[in-house]
Amino acid sequence: MNITIGQYYPTNSLIHNLDSRIKIMGTFLYIAAVFIAKGVVGYAVCAAFLALVIRLSKVPVKMLLGGLKPIILIILFTVMLNIFFTGGKDILWQHGIFKISVQGILLAVKMAVRLIMLVMGSSVLTLSTTPIQLTVGMEYLLKPYKKIGVPAHEIAMMTSIALRFIPTLVEELDKIRKAQMARGADFDTGTLAQKAKSLIPLLVPLFVSAFRRADELAMAMEARCYRGDINRTRMNELEMHKNDYIALAAVLVLVFLVLALRLVWGL
Amino acid sequence: MDFVKSEHLVYDYKTYNEKSEIITNRAVDGLDIAIPKGQFIAVLGHNGSGKSTFAKHINALLLPSEGKIEVNGLDTKDEKNIWNIRQSAGMVFQNPDNQIIATIIDEEVAFGPENLGVPSDEIKARVEDALLSVNMSKYKNSSPMMLSGGQKQRIAIAGVLAMKPDCIVLDEPTAMLDPIGRRQVINTLLQLNKQGITIVLITHYMEEACLADRVAVFDKGRLVMDGAPKEIFRQVEKIKSLHLDVPQVTELCFKLRNRGVDIPDDILTIDEMTDVLLKKGFKNKVEFNGNKKHYQIPEALIEVHGLTHIYGKETVYERVALKDVDITIGRGELIGLIGHTGSGKSTLIQHFNALTKSDEGCVLLAGVDINSDKSRLKEIRQRVGLVFQYPEHQLFETTVFKDVAFGPSNMGLEKDDIEKRVKEALEFVGMGEDMYEKSPFELSGGQKRRVAIAGVLAMRPEVLVLDEPTAGLDPFSRDEILGNIKKMHDELGITVVLVSHSMEDISKIADRILVMNNGSVEIFDTPDRVFENVKRLTEIGLNAPQISLLMDSLRDKGIDVPKDIFDTDTACELLYNNLAGVSV
Numbered sequence: 001m002n003i004t005i006g007q008y009y010p011t012n013s014l015i016h017n018l019d020s021r022i023k024i025m026g027t028f029l030y031i032a033a034v035f036i037a038k039g040v041v042g043y044a045v046c047a048a049f050l051a052l053v054i055r056l057s058k059v060p061v062k063m064l065l066g067g068l069k070p071i072i073l074i075i076l077f078t079v080m081l082n083i084f085f086t087g088g089k090d091i092l093w094q095h096g097i098f099k100i101s102v103q104g105i106l107l108a109v110k111m112a113v114r115l116i117m118l119v120m121g122s123s124v125l126t127l128s129t130t131p132i133q134l135t136v137g138m139e140y141l142l143k144p145y146k147k148i149g150v151p152a153h154e155i156a157m158m159t160s161i162a163l164r165f166i167p168t169l170v171e172e173l174d175k176i177r178k179a180q181m182a183r184g185a186d187f188d189t190g191t192l193a194q195k196a197k198s199l200i201p202l203l204v205p206l207f208v209s210a211f212r213r214a215d216e217l218a219m220a221m222e223a224r225c226y227r228g229d230i231n232r233t234r235m236n237e238l239e240m241h242k243n244d245y246i247a248l249a250a251v252l253v254l255v256f257l258v259l260a261l262r263l264v265w266g267l
Numbered sequence: 268m269d270f271v272k273s274e275h276l277v278y279d280y281k282t283y284n285e286k287s288e289i290i291t292n293r294a295v296d297g298l299d300i301a302i303p304k305g306q307f308i309a310v311l312g313h314n315g316s317g318k319s320t321f322a323k324h325i326n327a328l329l330l331p332s333e334g335k336i337e338v339n340g341l342d343t344k345d346e347k348n349i350w351n352i353r354q355s356a357g358m359v360f361q362n363p364d365n366q367i368i369a370t371i372i373d374e375e376v377a378f379g380p381e382n383l384g385v386p387s388d389e390i391k392a393r394v395e396d397a398l399l400s401v402n403m404s405k406y407k408n409s410s411p412m413m414l415s416g417g418q419k420q421r422i423a424i425a426g427v428l429a430m431k432p433d434c435i436v437l438d439e440p441t442a443m444l445d446p447i448g449r450r451q452v453i454n455t456l457l458q459l460n461k462q463g464i465t466i467v468l469i470t471h472y473m474e475e476a477c478l479a480d481r482v483a484v485f486d487k488g489r490l491v492m493d494g495a496p497k498e499i500f501r502q503v504e505k506i507k508s509l510h511l512d513v514p515q516v517t518e519l520c521f522k523l524r525n526r527g528v529d530i531p532d533d534i535l536t537i538d539e540m541t542d543v544l545l546k547k548g549f550k551n552k553v554e555f556n557g558n559k560k561h562y563q564i565p566e567a568l569i570e571v572h573g574l575t576h577i578y579g580k581e582t583v584y585e586r587v588a589l590k591d592v593d594i595t596i597g598r599g600e601l602i603g604l605i606g607h608t609g610s611g612k613s614t615l616i617q618h619f620n621a622l623t624k625s626d627e628g629c630v631l632l633a634g635v636d637i638n639s640d641k642s643r644l645k646e647i648r649q650r651v652g653l654v655f656q657y658p659e660h661q662l663f664e665t666t667v668f669k670d671v672a673f674g675p676s677n678m679g680l681e682k683d684d685i686e687k688r689v690k691e692a693l694e695f696v697g698m699g700e701d702m703y704e705k706s707p708f709e710l711s712g713g714q715k716r717r718v719a720i721a722g723v724l725a726m727r728p729e730v731l732v733l734d735e736p737t738a739g740l741d742p743f744s745r746d747e748i749l750g751n752i753k754k755m756h757d758e759l760g761i762t763v764v765l766v767s768h769s770m771e772d773i774s775k776i777a778d779r780i781l782v783m784n785n786g787s788v789e790i791f792d793t794p795d796r797v798f799e800n801v802k803r804l805t806e807i808g809l810n811a812p813q814i815s816l817l818m819d820s821l822r823d824k825g826i827d828v829p830k831d832i833f834d835t836d837t838a839c840e841l842l843y844n845n846l847a848g849v850s851v
Contacts (some may be wrong), residue, residue, distance in 0.1 A: 008370060008407050027673040042395050047851070132374045164370050167412055182653040183722060184645055184677030201673065204663035213365045220366035223326050223358040224426065225350055225382040235377035235390040 009127040015057035016128045019244045020137030027125045027225035031138045033258045035115050040118045043113055049254050050117055050124075067123040070118060075115050078234045080109035133236070140238055153229035161170075161217070169210060176205045268340075270465045271302040271325055271356075271433055275334035278320050278488075294320040296488035297334070304433065307402040307456070307466040309476035312485030313510045313741040316714055318438075318469045321485070326358045335591035349623045354383060356428030361439040361739070365418035370587065370672045372398070372422055379430040390429070397428040401455050401606065407498045415608055417448025423457055441472060442739045445608045445768050452476065469794070471741050473500070473512045474813075477535045484509060497533040510743035514541045515771070515813035515835055522839040528846050537813060541820045544842075551827050552845055562793045565597035567634075568762055569619060569651075569730065574628030576614050576786075588614040590786040592628070596730075596764065603777030603794075604766045607808040611786040612766050613656075616732045619764070620651040632730075649678055649722075652728030656735050658719030662707040665719050670707050674726040692725035693718070695759075698749050714742030717751065722849060725756065731755060732764040737772060747777060771812045774798070774833050782809070795831030814838045 015023075030049070037043050055191065066074075073254070086108070088101030135156035162261035165200050177187070180201045275317065276298040279291045295317045302308055312318045322335050323329040327343040339355045343350040357379070357542040360366050369375035373394050380390045398404045401421040411419055422438050427435050437456070441449040453475055460466045468479065468670065476482050482499040484492035486509050492499050500506065500513045503521040508511070513521070514535050523530050530547075532538050563773075589611045591639040596602055606612045617623040618630050621637045621644055628637050637647045664670035669690055675685040693702070702710075707718055720736065737745040753776050756763045767773050773780060773794075780797045782789040785805045790797050798804075801811045801819040815833040822828060831836050 008410065010371070010406075010410065048847075055673065073610075130369075130371045130374065132369050145569065155272060160370075164368065168364055175655065176661055178617065179653075179655040179658065180673075182620060183654070183674040184726065185673075186645070186677070201663050207662050208663075211659055216360060216362060216365035217368070219323075219328060220360055221368060222378040223328055223353060223360075225353045225432065226378070227299075227350075229381065231383050231384040233381055233387055233390065235374065235381060235387055235394065237387045264437055266667055 007127065007128050009059050009063060011058050013056060013058040014243065015053060015124065015208065017243070018128075018247050019238055019240055020129050020133040021140050022240070022244045022247050023125055023129055024134070024137045027122055029251045030121050031118060033255045034121070036116055036255070037114075037258045038262045039266070041265075042258050043117075045254065045258055045261065046117060047113070049250075050121055053124055054120070057124055059124065059127045063127065064120050064123055065128075067120055071115065071119055075112050078111050078115060079108045082111050107235060120182065129167075132162045135160040135163075136234065138240065144146060152172055153232075165213070165245060167211075168213070169206070172209055173202065173206055176202055176209075231265050268304050269301040269337075270304045270306075270337055271300070271336070271467070273297060273298050273300050273321075273324070273334065273336040276321070276324065276331050276336050276658070278317075278324065278329060278331035279332045280320075294488055295324075296753055298488065298490055300483065300490055300493075301356070302465065304465055305460075305463050306481060307460045307479045308468070308483060309470075309471045309479035311473075311476055311511055311705050312483060313743050316485040317488035318485050319486075322358070322436050322438045322469055323468065324406070325356050327352045328358070350383075352382060354430050355432055356434040356436055357430055357432040357442050358422045359420065359427060359435060359437040361442050363416055363423060363443065366423050366426075367411045367419065370410055370412075370803035372409055372411060374409060375422060376425045376429050383430060388417055393429045393431070394425075397425040400428055400459065401425045406687045408704065410451065415448055416444045419451075420444065420448065420452050424455060424459075428459070432464065434467065435459065436467040436468050436469075439471065439739075440468070440579065441470065441475065445808070446810040447607055473514055477514060484511070496535060502532040503532075504564070510741065514740045516817060519814065519817075519835045519838055519842070522835060523826065523842055523846070526843055528840070528843060530846070537817045537820050540817055541824060544821065544826075545824060547846065549821075549826065549842070549845060552656070564595070564779075565599055566602075567592075567595045568598040568632070569596040570631040570634075571615075571618070572616060572629050572631070574615075574625055574630065575612075576618070576623065576625045576627075587786055589618075592786075592788055594781065594788060594791055598729075599756075599760055599762055600778045601753075601763045601776060602765065603773030603780040604764055604783065605768070605770065605773060605780060605809060606783030606789075609785075610783040612783050613734060615783065616734060616764060616766060619730065619732055620648045621652050622648075622653070640650070643731065645678070649674075649726050651732065652723040652726055653724050653728045654720050654731070654733040654736060656738060657716075657724075658736075659712070660705075662715060662719060662722075665706060667693070667706050667707050667710070668703040670718060671722045671725050674722055678726060688725045688727065689721075692721040693754065695724060697747070698723045713740055713747065716740070716744075716748065719829040720748070720751070729762065730762040730764065731767075734766045735768065736765070737769070745772070752776070768796075768810075770804075770810050770815075774812050783808075794825055798833045799830040 002093050037046050056059065083104050084098045085098055086101060088103030090102040091099050091113035091217065092102065095101045127255045139156035142150055142155065146152050185198060185201055189199065276295055278295040279293050279295065279665060282290050284290055298321060310318045324343065325338055327349050330344055336343050341352055343352055343492065349820065365376055375389050376394045380393055395567060398407060401424050403418065403421050403425060406414065411422060414422065418505060423585055424435065433553045441452050444452065456466050456468065457478065468475065470476060471796065477496045479496060482494065482496050483490055484499065491509065500517045503513050516534055516537060518534055520530050520534050524532060531543060560702060570595045571592055574592040578586045578588055592615060598724065604612055614623060618625065624638055632647060632650065636816065650654050662670050664673065668689055671689045672685050675688045698717060698721065710718065723731065736748050736752065740748065749772055752763060752765060755761050760817050765773065777794060779793055782797060787808060790800065796816040798811055801815045804811045812833045814835060818828050818830065818832050826835045828841065832841060
């Protein structure tokens, strides 16, 4: 399975112990910084920042790289598009509408680096924060909007349960698929219509099972006195510590630095 | 003081049929029961006897249709009591996966107290305590996905403990666990009971019920037997008439008494039985051959050579599931396959029909490598039928008939032929013509499972592999399914591989038993040979039949009994020959 989203890497690190609100805000600010960065220096600063965070999070680089697998195609597509369709002064090769220029190659590399940095940056967030912390953070950040009718707690609870059940349902789907294959089902060959039809023996049991699980889970939650957001406390109430302020300051510095590099020096 | 007290409790399930008429189904029918504080009560009864419905009343998940139930002195019908009741009577359910909300253990355990509005420092202390009580402290920061079934259930118990309950109600908490997991859960419960927590345990396992202070037997929504375990299980005939089991030694005593041997009728454990036999001065005077029979392995049908399988190769999750497995299964044999969770059983059987492939080793079917020709995969899967665990979860068609026809239709058969096979298969598992047009989803658990098995049988396989076909069923449905399997083997000549956690089930019908341990073959031999190593079996976390354990215990006391006795009939013969005429 290569679903990095929602896959938490349990360890004890500086990044793991940060307040999830800071991590969520920090990730958004970092993403902003990556978009602001224009020149090589800007990118280098962002990359250095990312490297530092990864190092501090103690998450194995291998796992982060694994998270890139699903988007390799997107990256390759972007690179191709940029290489062949960006016009520039220094044309190296041309054939009809396809042209390769120095500027094009540079842009392509930039885009690829940007995408990789975005995905890796957000992966650090999900790898270092449990889904519950993540959703609690979301809930806190959404709280001000409760007054205008945003169901912050419900959104958070739904998200965390969804994340909790993704691996369970993936496993279940695999089991059903194998069981139907044992009964001679064929999912790979045939026309598109036949293929679509062959999904019925997979999807019906999966939905039935999902509903059964939902039913049982709801009962288990009720049995443990769950009644929505009423009179609820948390084991880990969110509290800002010294490190959280430092982390926030660090990300802000990054954004301002990248902004200054771009506006003042044009790098 | 009574913690739970019900007075003429009645509960009706109401469903609508296609014509939108209300159909009432009375699950609990005038139940009067009182459970004192601090008691450990086991509730027995076949599926549909109303035990679960009763359990849900204790937690106020269901409210009585008639009559009333008081929990901790509070009437469950009064809405303002509901949260107090749920806090004081916690509940653990059967499926460990469907009651875990969080992705980290400590957050999971904290869920209950968080809902109760407990301050966060106090929650932290409670989580620590609860995890310590179930002996899971070191997993505090782990993901529940990484745990075994028994560990998950202990986490569920911890989740209830963190709410500081007076009582824990458990609805078949061990039904989906292997023997190790079951022992872990039951030991935890015994310990908690000692600390004064009332335990209500619903179970199908008689050996668990024997450990309780009191056993209540439900039938058709009523309390039909109630008393200490010894009082209940001595009534062997009545228990059997309710489609339940008694421990093997109790049955042995019953058989001996029927043949005029003077022996108490309320023996439940091996230790008690050993003591009684020693007191009687039991010695093995008669030459006795036990079960030893000459067994000739028939011509090979499935051969496995040097099979090694590794999950998640070269990743952090790398795990060796099978290590250099070499086995041969003969045509027409009935093989029992046993091993603890993670021993490689399921991985092995998925190799038999090429659903899983390995880089190392090969599987031959009638001498031909099953992976040699990809175009033959369909044929291989028809010849080697595989029934997965909980096969009823794969039913999907609108009618029973259509669902069973799925396999044969995939084989591209003619309509008449399909019809013939479906009818034959359904008849074989005891489903009459009146069931053909029913939706598989409205059947009972045992019926669903039989339909699912018929779905594979309809493909007329040469080999039928079943992964724990009796898991989670009550003794009656279990015996029905085992009977079906035995019949398929005897009458249709199908080679059967039966995966099970229950040595007692397997020992009754298997020609040979394959014991797996940590991905390797531990023993592969006839039952008498396998049970000679009772101690080794216990060591690798398996349950030997109680009779084997009894023989082992007698040998430990210096009495020379054959090593290969594992069923009550043979044991009865041995004891009768030596005890007839002896009185205490």
